[in-house]
Amino acid sequence: MKDKVFAYIKKKYKVLPEYPWRKYDSNAVFRHADNNKWFALVMDVGRDKLGLVGSDSVAVINLKIDDMFFRDMLVKQDGIMPAYHMNKQHWITVLLDGTVPEKQIFDLLDASYMATASAKKKAKMRPAKEWIVPANPKYYDIEAAFEASDEIDWKQGSGIIKGDTVFMYVGAPVSAILYKCKVTEVDIPYDYEDKNLKITALMKIKLLKSYKRDEFTFDKLKSEYAIYAVRGPRGIPNSLSAALK
Incomplete structure (x- = not known):
């Protein structure tokens, strides 16, 4: 033994x-x-x-x-x-x-x-987790990015690791979850800073599924799943996880 x-x-x-x-x-x-x-x-x-x-x-x-x-x-x-x-x-x-x-x-x-x-x-x-991650269309056109490729680089959120699932919430004027992605790589060195954004590391996310703009709107997230803000990476309730599948 x-x-x-x-x-x-x-x-x-x-x-x-x-x-x-x-x-x-x-x-x-x-x-x-x-x-x-x-x-x-x-x-x-x-x-x-x-x-x-x-x-x-x-x-x-x-x-x-x-x-x-x-x-x-x-x-x-x-x-x-x-x-x-x-x-x-x-x-x-x-x-x-x-x-x-x-x-x-x-x-x-x-x-x-x-x-x-x-x-x-x-x-x-730790086991894989699910996150909602915000994307601000004022600074980055994520819809165009996913039209061009099914895998893109994204700012790495604190606590997110390879194998996690991220649901990309696109801010106003869209204000809805549009994409389900898998994190395929993390801790990619990157150094960028301006008055609105600071990035020290990137992760790669691969598109798994797209949602219609009216499926998971902010109003629905608020009224049905008690999500009142998406200012940074955050976990999601089980009920929303089941609906997104």
């Missing part, structure tokens, strides 16, 4: 083990490259030190669990216990001797990876 854990981490997270202790040269640490935080510690520990029967060594993995209620449930299971030699309020020790099913170990490993990831990495790993 220990070898399977090492292989899983290498394949999914592209992280190799580090062996920081000369005295305990079989103990391996796995850490994030961007913030250096550990997300797993694999050790060989005497069973008696874990409160188990026997004095032989057993391979274990220490993992971080942020949800205290979930952690309290986990440590009641066979093969899972409060962390050995780490903060017992946030970490658990899991036996790698077959007591705990392989899938559960990998699920807990994924949870530990997320719990210790940087805010930027967590944002990139």
